[in-house]
Amino acid sequence: MKLYRLLLMLLTPGLISAYRITGEVGDSLVLPCLYPVTQHTSLACWGRGTCSNTGCNFPVASVNGSRVIWTKSVRYQIIGDITNGELPLTITDVTLDDSGVYCCRVRIQNLGIDLKREIDVEIHNPMMPNNLVRGSVDDTLTLPCKYSVEEGPREVCWGKGSCPIYGCKNELLTTDGTSVTWAESSRYKLLENITTGDVSLTISGLTKDQEGTYCCRVQIPGVFNDVKHEIKLEIKDVYLVRGSLRDNLVLPCSYNTDSGTSPTCWGHGHCSLISCHNKILQSDGYEVTWEKSKRYDLAGDIVRGNVSLTIESASVDDGGVYCCRVEVPGLLNDIMKEIRVEIRDADHLRGLAGDTVTLPCKYNVSEGTSPMCWGRGPCPRSKCTNPIVWTDGDDVSCRESEKYRLASNIQTGDVSLTIQRVTKEDEGMYCCRVEVPGLFNDKMKEISLEVEDDGIQKGKH
Template identity: 55%
Template sequence: MGVCMLLLSAVTLVFPAVTLAYRVTGSVGGIVVLPCGYPPSKESSILCWGRGSCSAFGCNFPVVRAEPNKAAWKKSDRYELNDGDASLQITDVSLDDSGTYCCRVKTLDSDLQREIQVEIQHALMLQNLVRGAVENVLTLPCKYSAKDGKNSMCWGRGNCGLSGCPHKILTSDGDKVTWNRSERYQLRGDLSTGDVSLTINGVFKDDEGAYCCRVMVPGPFNDLKTNIQLEVEDVNQVRGSLSEKQTLPCSYSTDIGRFPTCWGRGHCGVLSCHSTILSTDGENVTWRESDRYKVDESIETGHVSLTINNATEDDGGVYCCRVTVPGMFNDIKKEIRLEIQHAVHMTVSVGETVNLPCSYSTSEGTNRMCWGRGKCPTFNCRDAIITSDGATVAWAESSRYEMKGRLEDGDVSLSIRDVTKKDRGKYCCLVDIPGLYNDKTTEVNLEVQEALPGRGPK
């Protein structure tokens, strides 16, 4: 029996800041309490709750804020701070309340940053929820009684409406499948007994969402409708930029010994790495496909993260880290998806105004977003400088930062006035798209040069 475990995530603690993670679940219409205790004897200089992961300064997308000698502010009456500590109570919760929250309590000698993952579910979703991983074969259940005869039916993407199936993907006349959008969609149940469950072969992340099974029963309003929610778990994701060094994290405990490791392209196989690009014997790298692939950490301590130098577009895709542990099916496997981003390069002179481009489609509504300094992370912005709730600018670190485009049309370009040398560097525009790893990101590299002779600020 294998006793090794992958370190799936790493938390960096920089004294005196402390980051802790919790998970809270609740049901639509109920009340949830997000715990965040701190010594009541200590007066806080900053106390806030925000949506998204904790940032270096304050709270992103604040929902509650309290400061000494100032009245507490809250975005909605649904948010209340508990007496005696900083715990947040949210009443009448909805599905939109799901996500990550950050509690930030800063005192003279400490900086508490607590992240809470909130999952709000509907009772119907709990009954009709199917979960699976990328590339699995999943079946969405749907049955009816066929004792009085078989009926035509359809499957569609989205919740069932008054008639038909939204965004139809498959139809049946009761005896056989008459049309399907893709061979991936099949009915493998016994149609003669009314089993019209949908099987999806090799699911993708894009398959995630609501599905409608509709059985057409003669007579007005007699149709049988079943809504199914599909959640697809993707592999871990790392974002990087062209021509830069990218590191794919992987490590294991060496308490019972060191083991051979391989890195391969594609999903992990049953017994080995596919398309191996690097391998170790537990102590040293024994083979690599290219000098661009390296393991920079100490292999003998179980740190086998893969570094790819000078990344290209072809480096994007899924990678497998596999640690070969003796015993049947004891191997440790970790899959990582590397996304290579195109960065926009811009040059501006000191004193000018620059407009960093970023936009997204609003065909399904507006979304929360933020601009931050540095490379785009997997979730939220690091060192956020301006945020939007989708309709208005919610917060800006400085009056020099503005978003002058039409937010309702998805134009979230960042305008920076009176540019200085300190403004040079990388910026990240991150649009919060619902769903795991769906966020849209844009990186901009800004170069700042001295003011040209004879040219004043624009």
């Protein structure tokens, strides 16, 4: 009797059994589905999304009796023994887009039996353990999120915090599937083509309080069909500023002023438990009240929390660690940021107008060649400002003008820049940057070029 009741429950029309499967990008997954074998013909299908009242939503495979009559692509296969009631769906080479709910539906003809099974599939990217993204204060970075637009674009929301049962907590941005419909501030943007399913969130001007978990939710019709991605963001409150002699430097520091402005101090040295060591500037939250010299200033909008320090005409003595301290009432509540400053003394070259000059730059190729660039102006934190020559490590891939050449053998690490027929317009700072993998590993050299008139005035004899 118990066995009969159990069989009766299994054959109850509309019964849905839940199941969950997880995998990694590139895996082959098997989604199980069993049904009782009878002498009557069975019709079956697999589809994306929750089981509907009839058929399968967004079908990927169909079965008639003991034969597979259709699959959406070669990635979907049913390789079980259908005659014994086995209907497992195999998905090969899975991607993040394969995440979501799948429905297995079996209709046994003449008996009025309609069996349904839902399986929740979750795919992880092994290259992004725990979906972790790291950045630093004041960085601009992107939190990845993509979905398949095979069935059309979807509404998407981004929120701060774990994904709830529905919607997004602490919404930051929403889209209607084709464009951004709302953003909490201009710091949050979708820079990729939304209609292709790339809804990765770009955040500019990171602050420490933006650290935490973010939810990207793609809204798909049906109960529990939404595709959800949770990404953990870690923000390091460290910063490196590089400059050359006589540069004007900006040391970034900002804080949230929703609860009002706060007094701020800058010191030359590491942040201490209280106050600023070797204080060089003080603000009351509205204006600078004291500075060690006129070389120091707060050039940003102080009342909006931008207390970035400007140092004019940098010298070698300006190198080292600086502390930005925002004084928040309460024990140990102060917001602190440390910034390391590197000052480089650039090489200086002179040439005559009309001459061909060479700006030397070499690097060690014992570990292989590296991409590099030449740019006009001091070396920035990454890449080259106003680039004039690019190489892929083996050949020149692009140049602004034929007057710029790398005349030596690039494969030996000699990437010296030759400038033909120099003029006064060519005068100024140049940056040679060799891109080495790793944070702050790039090799950089700055050269100041001075072009002298040859004393010959054109048009006179």
